[in-house]
Amino acid sequence: xxxxxADARRRLQQAALDLFRERGYxxxxxxxxxxxxxxxxxxxxxxFPDKREALFDGEDAxxxxxxxxxxxxxxxxTPMDALLLAFRSVEQTIENNRPLTEPRQAVIAQTPxxxxxxxxxxxxxxEALSEALSRRGVERGLAMLAxxxxxxxxxxATRAWFYDPKxxxxxxxxxxxxELQGLSPARGGLVARVTAG
Amino acid sequence: xxxxxADARRRLQQAALDLFRERGYxxxxxxxxxxxxxxxxxxxxxxFPDKREALFDGEDAxxxxxxxxxxxxxxxxTPMDALLLAFRSVEQTIENNRPLTEPRQAVIAQTPxxxxxxxxxxxxxxEALSEALSRRGVERGLAMLAxxxxxxxxxxATRAWFYDPKxxxxxxxxxxxxELQGLSPARGGLVARVTAG
DNA sequence: TCCTTTGCGTCAGTAACTGACATATAGATG
DNA sequence: CATCTATATGTCAGTTACTGACGCAAAGGA
Numbered sequence: 053x054x055x056x057x058a059d060a061r062r063r064l065q066q067a068a069l070d071l072f073r074e075r076g077y078x079x080x081x082x083x084x085x086x087x088x089x090x091x092x093x094x095x096x097x098x099x100f101p102d103k104r105e106a107l108f109d110g111e112d113a114x115x116x117x118x119x120x121x122x123x124x125x126x127x128x129x130t131p132m133d134a135l136l137l138a139f140r141s142v143e144q145t146i147e148n149n150r151p152l153t154e155p156r157q158a159v160i161a162q163t164p165x166x167x168x169x170x171x172x173x174x175x176x177x178x179e180a181l182s183e184a185l186s187r188r189g190v191e192r193g194l195a196m197l198a199x200x201x202x203x204x205x206x207x208x209a210t211r212a213w214f215y216d217p218k219x220x221x222x223x224x225x226x227x228x229x230x231e232l233q234g235l236s237p238a239r240g241g242l243v244a245r246v247t248a249g
Numbered sequence: 250x251x252x253x254x255a256d257a258r259r260r261l262q263q264a265a266l267d268l269f270r271e272r273g274y275x276x277x278x279x280x281x282x283x284x285x286x287x288x289x290x291x292x293x294x295x296x297f298p299d300k301r302e303a304l305f306d307g308e309d310a311x312x313x314x315x316x317x318x319x320x321x322x323x324x325x326x327t328p329m330d331a332l333l334l335a336f337r338s339v340e341q342t343i344e345n346n347r348p349l350t351e352p353r354q355a356v357i358a359q360t361p362x363x364x365x366x367x368x369x370x371x372x373x374x375x376e377a378l379s380e381a382l383s384r385r386g387v388e389r390g391l392a393m394l395a396x397x398x399x400x401x402x403x404x405x406a407t408r409a410w411f412y413d414p415k416x417x418x419x420x421x422x423x424x425x426x427x428e429l430q431g432l433s434p435a436r437g438g439l440v441a442r443v444t445a446g
Numbered sequence: 447t448c449c450t451t452t453g454c455g456t457c458a459g460t461a462a463c464t465g466a467c468a469t470a471t472a473g474a475t476g
Numbered sequence: 477c478a479t480c481t482a483t484a485t486g487t488c489a490g491t492t493a494c495t496g497a498c499g500c501a502a503a504g505g506a
Binding site: 130131132164167168169171172175193194196197198200201204205207208211212228231232235 | 327328329361364365366368369372390391393394397398400401402404405408425428432
């Protein structure tokens, strides 16, 4: 196979992250990113379908790891069990990648266009988890519900871990899934009564 | 106050929906929408910040109704109770608006760019619900978790109601919140054991 | 050494937006 | 009724994200 192109791609990603941090996302053009990476604007768009994607990469591996985690869960595991196991299986990866994801998060935090893209990435991940659950025999609608609830718990844990990394992501994860339990209304509450009826 | 502009806005929305249905979102330009509405492209962008927004409107009223529903819940209501009450309070509105939302959904279903925008609209709604819950005294992180879980259940109910409207949205809603209960792992399950520890 | 495969540059073009300025019109004010 | 003002709209020029077509160059296999 001739010329790899992976090199230019990495340079483009680095240049994009740097420029977004220096001038902000909106204030940097695709041409500027390409120039700093030593290539043409056209090359930029050959590597990334749009300007935002330069900031997101390696999501495929993460998704694969998560779905594998769900599928590898023991047979007796409930949907939420399987999700918790899946999240714990990528725990180390996330903790190791923190130095790389942190500056990225800072850029995303101040640009709505990137936040929008994060939402679709998360939605794709949720969809993948849902499909993995449905492969385990969970009905499709219920699988999507469980996947969304699981992702909410995961996000909750991640937020907490972001501000307080000491206990480790794993501790935050189990706490999040526990809080999920506590969310269920008290005995005799409205939802409980409606559910019984 | 001179000239209202509300008229042109409505025409633009209608023209956008029609054109998106005829040619698809990507294949219709903002200039075409404006032309059909009898105005200039510039006027289009004065009414809507971008092309996608022409399809979304009246979300503010919906959000206000939802947050009011949360705030109006009785004091003894748990977070999930309050959310269920909020959703049930807009039940009629949604059922009545179905004829208007259905063609819109059809367009959205086949254009990724619009699906992305739906996600941010949903996120904004979730954020609003979360804030309403936190005003009820729920801790902010937990409020967000509850809001996301509630929105997941709401989406689940809406999907089910879309395919089977006969029982009414209310029935699907109570069922969704009940399924949420069932999602909790069985006694002795992994999450239960981890939670206990 | 040729040949194929693939990344890249160049160029032209479309379309989503934006700022600046002029104009027209509905309504309040006298 | 005349005028004045606030606001919507038109016009125009410009930027930038993104795309298709074509040609060149380089890396590896034959």
